[in-house]
Amino acid sequence: xxxxxxxxxxxxxxxxxxxxxxxxxxxxxxxxxxxxxxxxxxxxxxxxxxxxxxxxxxxxxxxxxxxxxxxxxxxxxxxxxxxxxxxxxxxxxxxxxxxxxxxxxxxxxxxxxxxxxxxxxxxxxxxxxxxxxxxxxxxxxxxxxxxxxxxxxxxxxxxxxxxxxxxxxxxxxxxxxxxxxxxxxxxxxxxxxxxxxxxxxxxxxxxxxxxxxxxxxxxxxxxxxxxxxxxxxxxxxxxxxxxxxxxxxxxxxxxxxxxxxxxxxxxxxxxxxxxxxxxxxxxxxxxxxxxxxxxxxxxxxxxxxxxxxxxxxxxxxxxxxxxxxxxxxxxxxxxxxxxxxxxxxxxxxxxxxxxxxxxxxxxxxxxxxxxxxxxxxxxxxxxxxxxxxxxxxxxxxxxxxxxxxxxxxxxxxxxxxxxxxxxxxxxxxxxxxxxxxxxxxxxxxxxxxxxxxxxxxxxxxxxxxxxxxxxxxxxxxxxxxxxxxxxxxxxxxxxxx
Numbered sequence: 001x002x003x004x005x006x007x008x009x010x011x012x013x014x015x016x017x018x019x020x021x022x023x024x025x026x027x028x029x030x031x032x033x034x035x036x037x038x039x040x041x042x043x044x045x046x047x048x049x050x051x052x053x054x055x056x057x058x059x060x061x062x063x064x065x066x067x068x069x070x071x072x073x074x075x076x077x078x079x080x081x082x083x084x085x086x087x088x089x090x091x092x093x094x095x096x097x098x099x100x101x102x103x104x105x106x107x108x109x110x111x112x113x114x115x116x117x118x119x120x121x122x123x124x125x126x127x128x129x130x131x132x133x134x135x136x137x138x139x140x141x142x143x144x145x146x147x148x149x150x151x152x153x154x155x156x157x158x159x160x161x162x163x164x165x166x167x168x169x170x171x172x173x174x175x176x177x178x179x180x181x182x183x184x185x186x187x188x189x190x191x192x193x194x195x196x197x198x199x200x201x202x203x204x205x206x207x208x209x210x211x212x213x214x215x216x217x218x219x220x221x222x223x224x225x226x227x228x229x230x231x232x233x234x235x236x237x238x239x240x241x242x243x244x245x246x247x248x249x250x251x252x253x254x255x256x257x258x259x260x261x262x263x264x265x266x267x268x269x270x271x272x273x274x275x276x277x278x279x280x281x282x283x284x285x286x287x288x289x290x291x292x293x294x295x296x297x298x299x300x301x302x303x304x305x306x307x308x309x310x311x312x313x314x315x316x317x318x319x320x321x322x323x324x325x326x327x328x329x330x331x332x333x334x335x336x337x338x339x340x341x342x343x344x345x346x347x348x349x350x351x352x353x354x355x356x357x358x359x360x361x362x363x364x365x366x367x368x369x370x371x372x373x374x375x376x377x378x379x380x381x382x383x384x385x386x387x388x389x390x391x392x393x394x395x396x397x398x399x400x401x402x403x404x405x406x407x408x409x410x411x412x413x414x415x416x417x418x419x420x421x422x423x424x425x426x427x428x429x430x431x432x433x434x435x436x437x438x439x440x441x442x443x444x445x446x447x448x449x450x451x452x453x454x455x456x457x458x459x460x461x462x463x464x465x466x467x468x469x470x471x472x473x474x475x476x477x478x479x480x481x482x483x484x485x486x487x488x489x490x491x492x493x494x495x496x497x
Contacts, residue, residue, distance in 0.1 A: 008156050026225070027067075036096045041282065045066075053107065070116050071086060071207075087116070100286070113216045113219065189205050292429075297318075319486060331394060334407055366389055370421045387426075397410060
């Protein structure tokens with residue numbers, strides 16, 4: 001199956017096609033660093049990290065660009081309130097971004113351009129747009145004239161100009177002085193007292209929001225590129241404004257082969273908002289949950305779907321991630337990192353029958369299905385389901401009555417299988433060293449394992465006999481030992497409180 005991607009502009013899944021064979025040029029809108037990165041940022045950049053990883057796994061040479069909007073009203077206001085330079089505010093939040101994304105195992109982009117480093121290119125684009133009569137001078141800045149290319153409006157939203165403006169919450173461009181039309185938006189804002197500014201042919205000032213990404217993508221990729229990504233809230237006005245500016249400046253259309261947008265993050269059913277008191281920074285979330293738990297939870301939903309974030313959402317991610325890491329650690333121990341040259345050959349995979357050949361056959365099939373899930377618009381939820389099924393097969397096989405040499409070879413095969421799909425593709429595995437070290441953090445688990453296993457067997461028998469009083473008594477006995485039991489479709493799972 002060819003890789004298929006949902007294209008926002010075409011509103012359907014399409015075959016993934018690149019401008020240059022074997023190469024992908026991908027631009028994703030980055031943060032405006034006025035505050036620490038939040039869960040919405042985690043959702044977005046983990047989603048496009050998956051795109052990045054899977055494209056490379058398929059053999060593409062990916063060039064990934066992600067910008068920082070390091071000068072903006074909120075940054076300036078915070079700097080003025082604190083009495084510091086605006087770049088100091090931006091820099092501390094950029095450092096925070098790198099720290100939390102590294103913790104979440106998000107691979108670094110190839111380039112992180114900043115607005116303040118792209119002023120020359122921005123001015124050049126605006127000059128071209130004025131020359132082509134797509135932009136004009138107003139009393140307080142330079143504006144793009146939407147009616148100069150009305151056919152381009154609504155390409156990502158499917159709405160006409162008035163409908164799109166009505167849903168924009170006033171973000172089209174405000175009521176700037178000298179605007180010819182309420183739909184026009186600012187390319188250059190003339191300087192106000194106390195604001196950073198740069199010289200331009202039209203007067204000192206700073207760039208408008210939308211022109212920045214157009215200039216940066218042009219700088220790194222030229223007139224057209226393969227993927228442009230960002231949160232769903234950027235479709236309008238930001239990304240539609242980019243289409244206007246870039247295509248009218250260069251005369252080339254389409255600007256982008258594939259537009260991709262990730263879904264929102266809601267908190268307990270409500271939109272995340274500081275005013276509602278449900279605003280979570282990534283650092284807040286990582287105080288109580290391991291980074292890979294948060295990553296796992298966010299990947300257990302298709303990137304285009306909205307996520308309802310809650311403690312239960314995180315607990316589900318924790319349970320699934322712990323199962324993955326525990327199995328990975330167990331398989332590393334089964335293999336024992338024995339010299340690969342001395343491992344025995346495993347039988348050829350086959351489906352049907354029983355034995356090791358059948359086990360390998362089922363794992364090969366699940367690997368193919370996992371790849372198909374990722375080829376279907378990066379469906380990480382389906383891929384995680386295949387990985388979960390594979391883990392059950394692996395655990396059962398290595399704990400069965402097989403020859404010790406076969407067991408070690410199977411352990412090595414399973415480790416490589418998990419590292420390919422759960423590790424390289426999804427970024428959910430710790431290093432081998434950390435996995436083995438992490439398993440030794442709580443020696444009580446090994447001590448309690450036989451006691452808990454026996455109690456869980458008794459509880460299962462009581463539940464089978466519908467002796468609920470006995471089952472509840474056993475749960476209470478486990479609780480007294482500091483054990484929490486979670487009943488799942490795969491059977492009971494337990495943790496030490």
